[in-house]
Structure formats: C-alpha cells, structure tokens
Amino acid sequence: MSKLTTLPASAPFAPEQILALNNVFGSASTVQRAWLSGFLAGLDAGEAKPATAAAPPAEKAKLTILYATESGNAEALAAKAKQEAAKRGFATKLLDMGDATLDQLKTAGSILAIVSTWGDGEPPQRAAPFMRAFMSDAAPRLEGVKFAVLALGDSSYAQFCETGKQVDARFAALGAIRAAYRIDLDLDYEAQAKSWIASTLETLAPKDAGSVIHVDFHKIPTTEAASKTAPFAAEILAHHKLTSERADSETYHVELALAGSGITYEPGDALAVVPQNDPALVSEIIAKLGLAPEPDLTEALTSRYDITTLTAKQMKDYALITKDDALSALAEDAAKRNEFLNGRQIIDLLEAFPHRIDPEAFTALLRPLAPRSYSIASSQKSVGEEAHLTVARVAYESAGRARKGVASTLMSDRRKAGGLLDVFVKPNQHFRLPKDPAAPIVMIGAGTGVAPYRGFLQEREATGATGKNWLIFGHRHFLYDFLYQLEIQAWLQSGVLSRLDLATSRDQPEKRYVQHVLWEQRDALRNQLAKGAVLYLCGDAKAMARDVDATLVRIFADGKDEAAGQSALDALITAGRYKKDVY
Ligand SMILES: Cc1cc2nc3c(=O)[nH]c(=O)nc-3n(C[C@H](O)[C@H](O)[C@H](O)COP(=O)(O)OP(=O)(O)OC[C@H]3O[C@@H](n4cnc5c(N)ncnc54)[C@H](O)[C@@H]3O)c2cc1C
Ligand SMILES: Cc1cc2nc3c(=O)[nH]c(=O)nc-3n(C[C@H](O)[C@H](O)[C@H](O)COP(=O)(O)O)c2cc1C
Numbered sequence: 001m002s003k004l005t006t007l008p009a010s011a012p013f014a015p016e017q018i019l020a021l022n023n024v025f026g027s028a029s030t031v032q033r034a035w036l037s038g039f040l041a042g043l044d045a046g047e048a049k050p051a052t053a054a055a056p057p058a059e060k061a062k063l064t065i066l067y068a069t070e071s072g073n074a075e076a077l078a079a080k081a082k083q084e085a086a087k088r089g090f091a092t093k094l095l096d097m098g099d100a101t102l103d104q105l106k107t108a109g110s111i112l113a114i115v116s117t118w119g120d121g122e123p124p125q126r127a128a129p130f131m132r133a134f135m136s137d138a139a140p141r142l143e144g145v146k147f148a149v150l151a152l153g154d155s156s157y158a159q160f161c162e163t164g165k166q167v168d169a170r171f172a173a174l175g176a177i178r179a180a181y182r183i184d185l186d187l188d189y190e191a192q193a194k195s196w197i198a199s200t201l202e203t204l205a206p207k208d209a210g211s212v213i214h215v216d217f218h219k220i221p222t223t224e225a226a227s228k229t230a231p232f233a234a235e236i237l238a239h240h241k242l243t244s245e246r247a248d249s250e251t252y253h254v255e256l257a258l259a260g261s262g263i264t265y266e267p268g269d270a271l272a273v274v275p276q277n278d279p280a281l282v283s284e285i286i287a288k289l290g291l292a293p294e295p296d297l298t299e300a301l302t303s304r305y306d307i308t309t310l311t312a313k314q315m316k317d318y319a320l321i322t323k324d325d326a327l328s329a330l331a332e333d334a335a336k337r338n339e340f341l342n343g344r345q346i347i348d349l350l351e352a353f354p355h356r357i358d359p360e361a362f363t364a365l366l367r368p369l370a371p372r373s374y375s376i377a378s379s380q381k382s383v384g385e386e387a388h389l390t391v392a393r394v395a396y397e398s399a400g401r402a403r404k405g406v407a408s409t410l411m412s413d414r415r416k417a418g419g420l421l422d423v424f425v426k427p428n429q430h431f432r433l434p435k436d437p438a439a440p441i442v443m444i445g446a447g448t449g450v451a452p453y454r455g456f457l458q459e460r461e462a463t464g465a466t467g468k469n470w471l472i473f474g475h476r477h478f479l480y481d482f483l484y485q486l487e488i489q490a491w492l493q494s495g496v497l498s499r500l501d502l503a504t505s506r507d508q509p510e511k512r513y514v515q516h517v518l519w520e521q522r523d524a525l526r527n528q529l530a531k532g533a534v535l536y537l538c539g540d541a542k543a544m545a546r547d548v549d550a551t552l553v554r555i556f557a558d559g560k561d562e563a564a565g566q567s568a569l570d571a572l573i574t575a576g577r578y579k580k581d582v583y
Helices: 015-027 030-043 073-087 125-134 162-173 190-204 223-229 279-288 295-304 312-322 325-332 334-341 346-352 359-365 406-414 447-463 485-494 514-520 522-530 541-557 562-574
Strands: 062-068 091-096 110-116 146-152 183-185 232-241 251-257 270-274 372-375 386-392 395-398 401-404 420-426 441-446 469-475 499-504 534-539 578-582
Touching (some): 062 073, 062 125, 073 091, 073 146, 110 162, 110 190, 125 162, 125 562, 146 162, 183 190, 251 406, 251 420, 270 386, 279 295, 312 334, 312 346, 312 359, 372 386, 386 406, 386 447, 401 406, 441 447, 499 514, 514 522, 541 578
Parallel strands (some): 062 091, 062 110, 441 469, 469 499, 534 578
Antiparallel strands (some): 232 251, 270 372, 270 420
C-alpha cells in the first residue's frame, strides 16, 4: 500500500488546519518530511499510530471526475483517478470542463475536480465558458453534492492555483459539501496528487464497505509520465536562425531526429524539452554559497533543479534554515515580499541574504526543473521521423541582472546541429486540424505562434486536403522577422495557402496587430465561419490572445451588446470551432 502524504478530512484537525497542513506536506521535499517526522517522533514518542486504510464501497457510488486542462496534466491525472475509482467500485464518469454544462452538476454524484490555472490566474481556455456560467447567478444550488478539488499550478505565478481556489470556493458557496480539503500542487505534483486522490476516494467511499484499499498508481499505464521520466535523446539535425541580424529578437528553427524513439505526433501537438541550466549560472550559485563545485552538486543544479525562479515559500524556508531575522521579516510582509520577488531569482536571494548552507539544505529549497513545451512545427506526413521546432530566444534584464530563458537559450546558444536534446511528446487533442479535409480553417498567430500552422499546412499539403487555409500572421518587421517567409510564400503561390494577411506591428507609425486585421476583415471571417471554418489562435497569451478575444466578441456582437458577442464566442469554443494554443 502506498503512503498517504496528505491528511484525510477525518483527521482530528480543524478544516483550515487540514488545508494548511496538506499544503505544507504536499509541497515538502523528502528531506523536509524526514525532518518533520523525526521532529514529531521526538516530540510525542510512541503516540503516532499508522493510518489504517478504509474499505472500498460495497455498492457503486456515483462519482464525476471534472477536469479543466490546457496542456493535459489535469486530464492525465483525471484518467488515473478514474481507473483508481473504478478499482474501488465507484461508477465513475470523466467530464472535461470544456464539454460540461451546469445541468450535469446536480446529477453528477460526488465530484472530484482536478483543475489547472493558466494565463495570469485564469482557467484553461476551453474551460472558460463553463467557469463563467459556474461563477454566475445561473449556477444551480448544489446541496447534497459532495466535492473535493485538486488544484494544479506553478508557485512561481502570483495567482498560484487561482482557478482551483475559485472552483473550491464556488462549490461551497453553492451549498455543496466539501468532502476533502483542497490541495494546491506545484509543477512536481505527481506524488502528492496520487496520495490526495487515494485519500479523497477513501473519504468519498460509502462507509459500509469491505476490504482494504490497494493503491498502486505505478501499475496504471501512463505514457506521459513514462516519457517525462525517460525522455528520448534526440539529435539536432538542423539548427538555424530564422530572424535577421536586424530583428529585435532571435528565433531559431530546430530539426530533431526521432528515429528509433517510437515517438509519433499529430500536427497541433507539442514537444516537451527537458532542459539543462546554464553552466555559468550554476557556477555562480555554487560560488555564492561558498561551496566547492563537486560533480554531484554541479550535476544536480544543472539537470535536476529549477534555479531560475523564486517563490514566497523559498524565501520563507531560506529564512527559517538560515535563522535570518531580516529576511524573515521581509518574507512575512506580503507587500514587501512581492516587491522583492518581482523579477528576482534564487541567485538574488543568495546575494541579498548571503549565508553558508550545505548542499542538501540548499537543494531541499529548490523545485524540480520542469520541462518546457514547444508547438511542433512539422507534420510527420511531410518530414517522417523528425520534429521541427520554432524557438524564440528568451533574454531580458530584471532587478539589474541579465537573465536567460533556460530551455530557449539551451536550444539557441548551447546546442547546435549534432547535439542532443531530451524530449517527449505532449499530445494536444484540442488543437487539431478538423477531421473533415474540406473544412476551411483560419489560423491566427504571432511570432512563434506560426509554428503549429507550419505543421498544419505541411499536413494539408501532404494529404491533399481541399479545405481553404487562411493565415493571419503578426510580426514586427516584414524584412526582419517574417518567420518561414519563403515556405509561406511558396504555399501561397501553390494554392495550399488560400489567403495570407500580415500584421507587421512596427513597419509604420501606428502599431498594427492581428486583431486589427480581424476587425478589418470581419465580413470575410463571418463568411468563412458560415462555411463551417474552424478558427485557431496560437502565440502570446497575455496581450495577443486577450485582444483577439475582445475583437472576436466585438465582431460577434454585431452591433448588439458585449454579452451577446461573448455568448456567440463561447458557443464557438464549446462547438470546438475556436481552438487556442496560447502561452
Ligand atoms: C503549449 C505551449 C507551446 C509553446 N510553444 C512554443 C513555441 O513554439 N516556441 C517558443 O519559443 N515557445 C513556446 N512556448 C513557450 C516555451 O514553453 C517556454 O515557456 C519559453 O521558451 C521560455 O522558456 P525558457 O526555459 O527559455 O524560459 P524560462 O527560464 O522559463 O523563463 C521564462 C520566464 O522568464 C520571465 N521573462 C521572460 N521574458 C521576460 C521579460 N522580458 N521581462 C521579465 N521577465 C521575463 C517570465 O517570468 C517567464 O515566465 C510554448 C509554451 C506552451 C505552454
Ligand atoms: C503560460 C502558462 C501560464 C500559467 N499560469 C499559471 C498561473 O497563473 N497560476 C498557476 O498557479 N499556474 C500557472 N501555470 C502552471 C500550470 O497551471 C501548470 O503547468 C499545470 O500543471 C498545467 O496543467 P494542465 O496541463 O492540466 O493545463 C501556467 C503555465 C503556463 C505554461
């Protein structure tokens, strides 16, 4: 039986204490847990009793696993939870929030919600229409419905697990019964998710049931986890810069060999790159800590740990282990803490509050190094056992220091043709070409947002699909950063691309973006949608996606109020005819 690392609702603590403890245990490292366990054992020697497992339900209890996902983590967890629930005898239904209606909630039985957060504290895009309805007065009362929420997020975002928090609070406000306390999980969510799901299913199971629960998530096949833990070392076949020397930023084209990997993908999928940190930064951190550059520590800081973010928890933990009162005061003051966190990384913390701590204590502070996703810019029907990526080099200055994006500069600066990159596929079922090859598509994107469309166009060319392909592409200067210009113009000439609209933002005094093209071409857009077109949006989530959405609302409102435009847009999303891959 696997260990439960979170407390069940039946634990002898107040609800808010359970929530707080679960969030501490949930994100504690092995070292921290071992320390706590020793500490508590020393405190109350002999009193601790091992948790006894409860029994599975004797009769089938109804359970709905409601998930909201963008890049598939919540979806994969929901699938695992479904298998576990089935083993325990639940009658389980998986429900994507992107397909869910409010009516389904009342008849859902118990609800286990697994919800990720995107943008800046926003729901995954396909879940947005449901969330709008769920948060509105239209939501039904849910007395008698039991629920529990597992929130996925990234603690380096200010709005950590915001959507999960909102879902949890909303269920309670609608009168539903909280069966287990919400857990907010960071990028290294797998182990805590397993035990929370196990303990929550235990809580939700009817109490009159029989035998001992057997929890073995390891036996559940998960291609995602397997590839994440065992990525494929792909050779870089080609590597070149797509932007000119005069462009404001650098974007690279990277071709990877997949032969022998067994990896297959569809246009619209992403390739995850398991990165390595910049060796110069690793050396600087080791030097700041006053440690020797031992190979084990260097390897760990290069390949295993995230050394380029800084979270509130890390500030607090570092203050605790260094007993630094000034840092402790800063970490406890939310306004000052957030001001310090803004634009800073772990190295800035070490610089501002220098202490000698041993390597184990330091690495216990760090989060695991997370893979980064890149939209695949090719179709296997065209390139065979290769995957092509379009990578924008991330480099900027903050808090007086030059910073480099971990994965993008690995690919732009530190790996060239002949080098290796560890990769695995992140399938994206929700950003696929229409099944009907005759359906028109409208592809809107800016910068690296063009990447999946290169894959779409290769696919449609290779399969001889007859549907019209319209590309609306935004970039800065026609001459410097028109990515894949020659290929796109060749597609336009051969008729694979039926229409191309460019929005070059800096070639004229007024900024011109893709949303301006959309507004100008609104009649043509309506015309394509009337013919069954599927609309795609890819690229920057913060500015572009918001502005495009607002423009689409305006177009669909068609002179009526904003609410009418929004509900027309929501209807398009729900029908799977407006698909976004924004980041
Ligand atoms: C589904 C999906 C598809 C994607 N497809 C692509 C793609 O095709 N091509 C592509 O290039 N990227 C793509 N991305 C983004 C990619 O995954 C990485 O996030 C990106 O390359 C940066 O990763 P990094 O490791 O280089 O940077 P990191 O080390 O992760 O640093 C990025 C962080 O640095 C900070 N930052 C960045 N710029 C600034 C600034 N100017 N000022 C202050 N802070 C800043 C932000 O906090 C940002 O989150 C995609 C992302 C997703 C989720
Ligand atoms: C572009 C982007 C924005 C994100 N924004 C947030 C955020 O605001 N708050 C948060 O807690 N997590 C944020 N995350 C982290 C995701 O919630 C996290 O990666 C989660 O595991 C994704 O789950 P999913 O694959 O089910 O969508 C963001 C991730 C990305 C790539």
